[in-house]
Amino acid sequence: MTREELLAGHIQELRRGTVALACLATLSEPRYGYALLETLRAAGLDVDGNTLYPLLRRLDKQGLLDSEWNTEEPRPRKFYRISELGTALLGELTEEWRTLNSSIEALAQGAIE
Amino acid sequence: MTREELLAGHIQELRRGTVALACLATLSEPRYGYALLETLRAAGLDVDGNTLYPLLRRLDKQGLLDSEWNTEEPRPRKFYRISELGTALLGELTEEWRTLNSSIEALAQGAIE
Numbered sequence: 001m002t003r004e005e006l007l008a009g010h011i012q013e014l015r016r017g018t019v020a021l022a023c024l025a026t027l028s029e030p031r032y033g034y035a036l037l038e039t040l041r042a043a044g045l046d047v048d049g050n051t052l053y054p055l056l057r058r059l060d061k062q063g064l065l066d067s068e069w070n071t072e073e074p075r076p077r078k079f080y081r082i083s084e085l086g087t088a089l090l091g092e093l094t095e096e097w098r099t100l101n102s103s104i105e106a107l108a109q110g111a112i113e
Numbered sequence: 114m115t116r117e118e119l120l121a122g123h124i125q126e127l128r129r130g131t132v133a134l135a136c137l138a139t140l141s142e143p144r145y146g147y148a149l150l151e152t153l154r155a156a157g158l159d160v161d162g163n164t165l166y167p168l169l170r171r172l173d174k175q176g177l178l179d180s181e182w183n184t185e186e187p188r189p190r191k192f193y194r195i196s197e198l199g200t201a202l203l204g205e206l207t208e209e210w211r212t213l214n215s216s217i218e219a220l221a222q223g224a225i226e
Contacts, residue, residue: 006175007202010133011209017126018213025220044216062119089120094221096124100131101214103157107138108207 019047019055021097024090027065030081056080064089132160132168134210137203140178143194169193177202 001009019040026039033053040047059065064086068079082090114122132153139152146166153160172178177199181192195203 001175003198003202006177007205010202010206013130014134014206014209015130015213017128017130018217020123021127022217022220025217028223040220043220044212062114064119085116089116089123092120093123093127094217096127097214097217097221099157100128101210104131104135104138104207104210107135107153107156108210110141 015045018097019045019051020059021090021093022047023052023055023059024064024082024086024093027080027082027086030068030079032070032077032079036080059086128158131210132158132164133172134203134206135160136165136168136172137177137195137199137206140193140195140199143181143192145183145190145192149193172199 022040022043022045023036026036026043031039033049033056036056037047037049037052040052056065056067060067060080064083065080066083067081070077070079135153135156135158136149139149139156144152146162146169149169150160150162150165153165169178169180173180173193177196178193179196180194183190183192
């Protein structure tokens with residue numbers, strides 16, 4: 001494995017777990033998949049459609065999102081929005097994220113021996 | 114799936130990717146596995162031995178850690194320390210983490226629409 005592949009693998013592991021949190025945080029406004037992809041990219045999260053679309057279906061199935069087909073346009077599109085349960089979970093996940101960030105920063109700065 | 118299981122699953126996904134980064138950040142001082150576990154826990158990262166020990170072997174195999182057996186004690190223990198390659202990668206992973214954190218915070222605060 002080259003150095004670049006090694007780095008890419010570890011970066012991917014780091015990012016993987018954050019996508020669900022990022023989706024929930026973004027879907028207080030209803031969005032269809034592609035628009036969400038664009039919003040995440042604008043925020044610096046370069047997510048692949050092959051990762052995002054199955055994740056949206058999973059979050060929807062878990063009841064964390066509400067979804068609705070918009071059939072008023074020539075090509076029907078599914079809109080997603082965070083559910084009540086999703087909103088509660090988002091609060092707890094955001095808190096967990098901040099705790100994780102404090103831990104990582106403390107370790108990175110050698111504050112904990 | 115109960116609400117608690119749902120939350121636990123998403124929290125686990127969030128944490129999983131951070132353990133390698135946390136290990137690298139902590140192993141500028143040589144430590145054996147159990148001491149590392151204690152340090153991570155002191156930093157608020159509640160990692161399981163069944164997760165940590167295989168990860169240490171993987172990071173060692175990838176050349177990101179150097180390891181050495183201490184045979185001076187009655188029970189030989191393996192000490193791990195970050196390697197030169199690991200130190201370079203740690204810098205890049207820490208940078209990636211901070212970028213991720215900025216993205217998540219911007220989305221969480223609704224700064225990006």
